[in-house]
Amino acid sequence: MKNKIIITATICLLSFASFAQNTNDFFLKADSFFKEYVVNGKVDYSKINADQAQLDEVLSLAEGITVSKNDANVYQAFWINAYNLSVIKGIMDNYPLNSPLDKKGFFDKTPHALGGKNITLNDIENKLLREAFKDARFHFVLVCGAIGCPPLISKAYLPKTLNNQMTKQTKVAINGSFLKVNVKKLRVEASQIMEWYKGDFTMNGKNEIDFINLYRTEKIPADYKLSYFPYNWKTNAL
16 A cells, blocks of 8 residues: 555656646747747747747647646746747748738637647637636737737746736736827727727726726826727737
């Protein structure tokens, strides 16, 4: 009996060590990839097209990793990076692409082998992340490959720094191109993201202006009228 317990414990430890090594390798290689090919929020697709080996390598790692919601930071960081990498892969598979919408089913039909699943980009965003964690900050770190998206950072999202990274990117967007403020007309225009996912920004009895002011340096007065400006679906190419 004692020997069985020792063997079982050893197997568990080896499995954990293997998992930790795989996830660490994934985050390291994802970080290296983003640093190499992302500049000021834009992606150097032409450079990736010349040699896709680095992209294929990190996505190959992602295919064999299984993460659990019980370790929320690892889970969220993995799926955020996996989503952003898969958007880039989808654009490269159809390169050159003027807009991700030019490829039918880009978000809702094309499967990606990630985390032991065959899954679409929409399902990563809506089922694995938004539905599970109810956090509007996902909209500022999941980058759909278009100029209208918040900027892609030139590093990976990491479990230890995830919360700070998500808050930082939300602040960057809210204090940047996500909003257009007209003081004379007492009006603020927001990205259509806020219109499409209104429920995410109005949880717990709050409204959109309340959410904006959580992250905006120069607060928006409560009496400002909110509208939305058109989304730019042109590819976020460098």
